[in-house]
Amino acid sequence: MAKIIILITGLAGIAFIAWWFFGKHTVQTKMAKVFKNKQSVDIAVKGGYFPEKVILKRGIPATLNFKRLDSASCLDHVIFSDLGINQELPEGKVESVKIDTTKSGEYNWQCSMNMFHGKVIVK
Amino acid sequence: MKITTRFWTSLILSIPMLLEMIIHPFTGWMLPGGNWTMFVLTSIIMFLAAGQFITSAWAAFLKHHANMDTLVALGTLTTYIYSVYAMLTKRPVFFETAAFVITFVLLGQVLEEKMRSNASSAISKLINLNAKNALVKRGQDFIQIPVSQVVKNDLIQVKPGEKIPVDGKIISGSSNIDESMITGESMPVTKTVGDQVIGATINQTGSFVFTAEKVGNDTMLAQIIAIVKKAQSSHAPIQKLTDKVANIFVPTVLIIAIATFVVWNVFLGQAIPTALNYAVSVMVIACPCALGLATPTALMVGTGRGTKMGILIKNGEILEAVNHIGTMVFDKTGTLTEGKPEVTDLIGNKQQVVPIAAGLEKLSEHPLAAAIITYANKEKIVPAVVSDFQVLEGRGVCGKIGTESVYIGKLVSAANLKISVSLANEAERLETAAKTVVAVSVQNEVIGLIAIQDAPKKNAKEAISELKQMGLQTVMLTGDNQKVAQSIAEQVGIKRVIAGVLPTDKSDVIKKLQEKHYVAFVGDGINDAPALTQANVGIAMGSGTDVAIDAGGIVLMNNDLTAVVRALKLSRKTFQRIKLNLFWAFIYNIIGIPIAAGVFAGVGLILSPEIAGLAMAFSSLSVVISSVLLGKSKI
Numbered sequence: 056m057a058k059i060i061i062l063i064t065g066l067a068g069i070a071f072i073a074w075w076f077f078g079k080h081t082v083q084t085k086m087a088k089v090f091k092n093k094q095s096v097d098i099a100v101k102g103g104y105f106p107e108k109v110i111l112k113r114g115i116p117a118t119l120n121f122k123r124l125d126s127a128s129c130l131d132h133v134i135f136s137d138l139g140i141n142q143e144l145p146e147g148k149v150e151s152v153k154i155d156t157t158k159s160g161e162y163n164w165q166c167s168m169n170m171f172h173g174k175v176i177v178k
Numbered sequence: 179m180k181i182t183t184r185f186w187t188s189l190i191l192s193i194p195m196l197l198e199m200i201i202h203p204f205t206g207w208m209l210p211g212g213n214w215t216m217f218v219l220t221s222i223i224m225f226l227a228a229g230q231f232i233t234s235a236w237a238a239f240l241k242h243h244a245n246m247d248t249l250v251a252l253g254t255l256t257t258y259i260y261s262v263y264a265m266l267t268k269r270p271v272f273f274e275t276a277a278f279v280i281t282f283v284l285l286g287q288v289l290e291e292k293m294r295s296n297a298s299s300a301i302s303k304l305i306n307l308n309a310k311n312a313l314v315k316r317g318q319d320f321i322q323i324p325v326s327q328v329v330k331n332d333l334i335q336v337k338p339g340e341k342i343p344v345d346g347k348i349i350s351g352s353s354n355i356d357e358s359m360i361t362g363e364s365m366p367v368t369k370t371v372g373d374q375v376i377g378a379t380i381n382q383t384g385s386f387v388f389t390a391e392k393v394g395n396d397t398m399l400a401q402i403i404a405i406v407k408k409a410q411s412s413h414a415p416i417q418k419l420t421d422k423v424a425n426i427f428v429p430t431v432l433i434i435a436i437a438t439f440v441v442w443n444v445f446l447g448q449a450i451p452t453a454l455n456y457a458v459s460v461m462v463i464a465c466p467c468a469l470g471l472a473t474p475t476a477l478m479v480g481t482g483r484g485t486k487m488g489i490l491i492k493n494g495e496i497l498e499a500v501n502h503i504g505t506m507v508f509d510k511t512g513t514l515t516e517g518k519p520e521v522t523d524l525i526g527n528k529q530q531v532v533p534i535a536a537g538l539e540k541l542s543e544h545p546l547a548a549a550i551i552t553y554a555n556k557e558k559i560v561p562a563v564v565s566d567f568q569v570l571e572g573r574g575v576c577g578k579i580g581t582e583s584v585y586i587g588k589l590v591s592a593a594n595l596k597i598s599v600s601l602a603n604e605a606e607r608l609e610t611a612a613k614t615v616v617a618v619s620v621q622n623e624v625i626g627l628i629a630i631q632d633a634p635k636k637n638a639k640e641a642i643s644e645l646k647q648m649g650l651q652t653v654m655l656t657g658d659n660q661k662v663a664q665s666i667a668e669q670v671g672i673k674r675v676i677a678g679v680l681p682t683d684k685s686d687v688i689k690k691l692q693e694k695h696y697v698a699f700v701g702d703g704i705n706d707a708p709a710l711t712q713a714n715v716g717i718a719m720g721s722g723t724d725v726a727i728d729a730g731g732i733v734l735m736n737n738d739l740t741a742v743v744r745a746l747k748l749s750r751k752t753f754q755r756i757k758l759n760l761f762w763a764f765i766y767n768i769i770g771i772p773i774a775a776g777v778f779a780g781v782g783l784i785l786s787p788e789i790a791g792l793a794m795a796f797s798s799l800s801v802v803i804s805s806v807l808l809g810k811s812k813i
Binding site: 058061065066068069072073075076077078080083101102103105107125126127128130131134135136139141167168169170171 | 234235237246291408421426437440
């Protein structure tokens with residue numbers, strides 16, 4: 056009997072993991088606030104990026120303010136490989152990354168071990 | 179808490195348990211307080227050292243993400259919670275497993291962090307090259323101000339031993355300048371009035387004043403830093419597979435861990451603690467970090483090392499493309515040759531020929547014109563005054579001196595020129611000797627010949643033969659005539675010559691060659707930017723012009739052809755290292771996970787969670803070390 060319970064719990068666990076991690080879930084998205092012809096978005100770095108998707112308006116100078124609240128060493132840099140940005144993120148400090156918004160497009164960012172990702176959309 | 183502090187906390191608290199584990203089998207010695215002591219020690223470790231794994235994993239989990247921390251947190255929490263339960267129900271505990279795993283993982287991270295900052299040191303070294311201050315003319319005097327306040331057209335004085343603050347042109351004085359930090363060329367270069375100087379290079383002997391031409395983000399150093407930054411954060415196509423794997427890696431491992439537990443307990447009838455140990459081992463041994471670190475760290479070290487040698491590799495894609503190159507195409511002028519044509523022979527009456535030639539060429543912009551004017555200056559011959567100057571596209575130039583028509587240019591394309599047999603023979607002889615021959619005529623009668631030669635670079639032959647040894651085909655592509663091209667090609671050891679190609683057609687020739695092979699094109703970027711862009715790998719040499727830096731996939735900061743060889747070797751080596759790292763990271767996980775799951779338990783091959791944790795820590799560390807060693811390998 057105990058074995059059957061373990062088996063069922065195990066299978067349920069597997070099903071849950073598959074659904075939770077592989078299923079489609081909405082991604083937290085944030086539009087930039089525009090203030091005096093500048094736009095910025097605050098991004099919390101804690102077990103990933105929060106928000107993960109940022110929408111910027113084209114043509115307005117933009118900064119993303121990353122603040123790392125997580126000691127995981129893999130989050131200690133944020134890398135925008137299309138933009139050539141590799142910014143160190145000391146824990147607890149706000150680091151601003153300037154994004155070129157002259158052209159519309161999508162730029163992905165990632166952590167230094169390529170495990171966590173985020174996206175900027177300029178439109 | 180910092181990783182190092184967490185590591186030391188965890189290590190010190192683990193030591194008593196480690197001692198017991200080692201001594202107990204021999205003497206039966208137990209920790210005073212037994213399980214309770216272990217419980218307290220491990221609880222502190224879990225709270226202080228592992229707490230941040232757990233919070234990070236939880237934050238990620240809420241966003242449907244999982245990472246390394248998820249595995250470590252789940253693995254150790256499982257062991258810890260089970261041990262608490264076992265302690266309360268008087269069963270065997272394994273607190274020490276959780277404690278050791280955390281210690282090992284943290285040890286790995288501490289070392290890895292050190293190594294990673296080592297791997298990415300190139301940028302900060304470059305930034306440190308910047309000069310801090312500059313002696314700038316303000317009013318009548320030169321005063322010291324911070325470099326950031328220097329503006330274009332400022333006059334700057336540089337004294338012996340000082341760093342040149344920005345890019346510009348010398349207006350008075352001369353000196354020897356050590357440019358090795360930018361060009362990788364170890365010999366100092368002599369510079370005098372009119373020569374360009376580069377910011378961050380070091381003035382050695384003399385003292386001079388120069389005009390600032392490029393400041394701030396426009397300086398060569400700033401551009402190099404921008405390129406290296408971009409290169410170091412770029413992706414290599416080979417990474418695509420890891421990118422895919424990384425997204426599903428951790429959840430898949432979790433599923434395998436649950437399956438391992440269920441199979442051992444339910445189907446193979448093992449007790450819960452044994453099955454749990456296998457499951458925890460699976461979680462702990464799996465190492466997504468090694469996969470994630472394999473490419474970027476090697477890319478960083480490779481591109482960083484290149485920078486030191488005056489080789490800028492733009493990105494991972496270029497690096498990978500270098501490995502597939504089959505054909506190397508070289509531009510002739512300025513790439514294989516010195517690019518400074520000189521008059522070597524003069525046939526005819528010097529006092530008659532040179533004034534006409536110099537008078538015409540003074541108005542021309544052709545590269546060969548400079549050679550003739552320099553020659554006239556050297557011989558102290560005054561150019562004649564030419565009127566009605568006209569450029570005959572692709573042939574030469576003509577004009578009038580008084581009432582007589584004069585011409586200087588190619589012999590072949592001017593069929594209406596009258597030439598004596600002896601002069602024609604001379605022309606033939608000079609062309610065979612790889613010299614460009616121009617005819618000077620008065621009223622359509624050739625009165626003299628001027629032979630101009632652009633000598634091959636000193637180490638061109640050596641470089642070409644090395645490329646051949648690397649199994650590459652070499653081709654010369656030039657706008658010059660077949661004979662001249664052929665002769666230079668022979669001198670440097672290139673067999674295949676494609677001559678008489680207009681600059682605009684060079685990229686078409688490359689396209690044709692690409693049907694067979696991956697093609698690299700080496701040029702100076704002045705008129706071959708399209709060819710540089712068309713080639714799979716465009717290698718821009720020497721000039722450091724903005725065009726070359728833009729068009730080239732690899733930019734060489736000096737004019738030395740052996741740098742091409744070094745650039746290829748470095749790219750190949752870096753790419754091999756990436757492959758090795760990836761192979762190791764994959765193989766480690768592919769072999770490690772089944773072993774940890776107990777697939778080979780039948781033959782006695784099993785891993786305890788502690789050993790799994792140690793293996794995990796060292797697999798990612800070994801990848802980073804392998805990348806750092808790339809910086810020390812021979813090239």
